[in-house]
Amino acid sequence: MNGNHWTNDEVVDHLYGVGPEDGHERECAECQWRIVELQARREAAASGDAVTAGFLRSQRLAIAGRIEARRMELQAWWRTPVWVAVMAALALVLSAPRPAREATVAGGLNLAQDAEMYLEIYQSISSEEPRALAPMHGLFEEQ
Amino acid sequence: MPQAAADLLREFDSWVGREQKRVYLLCLRMLQEAEEADMAAQDCFLKAHRALTAKQNIELDDPSKWITRIAVNTCLDRLRSRSWKLWRRRPSHEDEAVILANAAEESPCAESQAFAQQISARLEAALAMLSERQRAVFLLRHYEDRKLEEIAEILDLDVGTVKAHMARAVAKLRLLLRDLYGELR
Ligand SMILES: [Zn+2]
Numbered sequence: 001m002n003g004n005h006w007t008n009d010e011v012v013d014h015l016y017g018v019g020p021e022d023g024h025e026r027e028c029a030e031c032q033w034r035i036v037e038l039q040a041r042r043e044a045a046a047s048g049d050a051v052t053a054g055f056l057r058s059q060r061l062a063i064a065g066r067i068e069a070r071r072m073e074l075q076a077w078w079r080t081p082v083w084v085a086v087m088a089a090l091a092l093v094l095s096a097p098r099p100a101r102e103a104t105v106a107g108g109l110n111l112a113q114d115a116e117m118y119l120e121i122y123q124s125i126s127s128e129e130p131r132a133l134a135p136m137h138g139l140f141e142e143q
Numbered sequence: 144m145p146q147a148a149a150d151l152l153r154e155f156d157s158w159v160g161r162e163q164k165r166v167y168l169l170c171l172r173m174l175q176e177a178e179e180a181d182m183a184a185q186d187c188f189l190k191a192h193r194a195l196t197a198k199q200n201i202e203l204d205d206p207s208k209w210i211t212r213i214a215v216n217t218c219l220d221r222l223r224s225r226s227w228k229l230w231r232r233r234p235s236h237e238d239e240a241v242i243l244a245n246a247a248e249e250s251p252c253a254e255s256q257a258f259a260q261q262i263s264a265r266l267e268a269a270l271a272m273l274s275e276r277q278r279a280v281f282l283l284r285h286y287e288d289r290k291l292e293e294i295a296e297i298l299d300l301d302v303g304t305v306k307a308h309m310a311r312a313v314a315k316l317r318l319l320l321r322d323l324y325g326e327l328r
Contacts, residue, residue, distance in 0.1 A: 012320050016284050017291040018310045038324050039288075045263045045323055046286045051164055059167065059181060060159055063188045070189070 006031050011038060146206050149199040152192070159188050162207065165287070166214050172267060172282050173218035173275075183221055187214045211287075212297045215279050222275050262323045269319050273312050280305055281312040 006014065006024060011034050013019040025031050151158060166187055171180035190213050203209050266285075270278050279298060283289045289297070295305045313320065 008321070008324070009317070012324055013310075013313060016281070016309055016313050018306055018313060041324055042285065043288075045260075045266075051167060056160075056163055056167070059163065059184065060156070062181075063159060063185050064156070066185060066189055067192050070193075 004028075006034075011035060015039065015042065145202050145204050147199075148195045148201045148203060151203065151206055152195040152199060155192060155195070158206065162210050163188075166210060168286065169211065169214050169282060170218055172270060172286065173215070173278060174221060175267070175271060179221065183217050184214070187217050190217070208293065208297060211283070212299075215283075215297060219275055219279070262319070266316070266319050266323065269316055272315050274308075276300075277308045277312040277315075280308040281316070284309065 004024075005028065006020065010019050011031065014025060014035060015038050019025075025035060163184065167180060167184040170183040170187070171177060174180045174183060187210060191210055270281070273281060276298070280294055283294045283297065284291075291302055291305050291309065294300075295302045298305065300308075
């Protein structure tokens with residue numbers, strides 16, 4: 001083959017979009033013809049796959065069946081009263097003021113702690129002696 | 144040709160009929176297992192139906208390209224989810240050498256239809272040598288004669304990457320392709 005023409009591998013590469021980018025195929029009638037011939041050969045080889053009409057028909061039936069099954073499934077879900085209960089439960093959970101509840105608990109703790117503190121203050125004020133001395137009395141008390 | 148989703152949905156059955164064989168063969172060549180390809184092809188049309196039902200007001204630029212994209216992605220997902228199995232089935236370098244040697248073994252008359260079928264079967268077996276993306280790129284060109292730009296769009300890759308995948312695929316299949324295309328004048 002003439003050195004100016006593409007090699008066979010280069011023509012094949014061109015057929016797959018990765019051939020030389022020298023524009024030779026636009027100028028050379030012979031290489032154009034080789035490309036056309038290869039394309040025809042590729043088409044002949046690629047069309048040899050046998051898929052029977054019966055197989056395609058049963059596949060179409062399977063597709064239609066699965067689409068219908070999904071439609072029924074969705075319909076059943078919307079028809080059943082279960083979804084009402086689920087949605088109501090979900091609404092309850094979502095509407096519950098969680099941060100507010102935490103604040104109430106925390107507030108409760110604070111109240112308890114405050115009451116204890118006030119009691120201590122009250123006791124220390126109402127006592128005649130400092131609280132730190134109180135345990136000492138025990139030592140001198142007669143049994 | 145742009146088509147409204149609602150129209151496509153209305154003639155869904157006949158559209159499936161028109162695209163089904165091509166989609167199934169693409170899945171078969173990608174997955175190389177008839178039963179799995181059958182399930183994958185069904186999944187493609189189910190996904191399409193779901194998408195069309197959900198968005199009936201959209202326009203599809205090219206429904207054929209769209210279902211091809213769904214098919215390739217469905218197959219890539221399936222290949223990824225069974226990657227251990229694929230790894231087990233992918234031929235070793237030694238096996239590749241055997242495949243290539245068989246490919247170069249004989250050079251029968253290129254004119255015969257039997258030869259075309261034989262070479263086609265060998266080519267499909269040799270696809271196992273390609274990575275998933277190389278295989279997708281090669282199939283879309285070899286069997287569907289798509290432009291590299293189109294393949295890039297379908298696979299969501301840039302054209303340069305598609306070119307690189309294609310060059311590697313063609314290089315790996317070189318001996319088979321020489322057989323397929325025979326001696327040129
Ligand atoms: Zn030339």
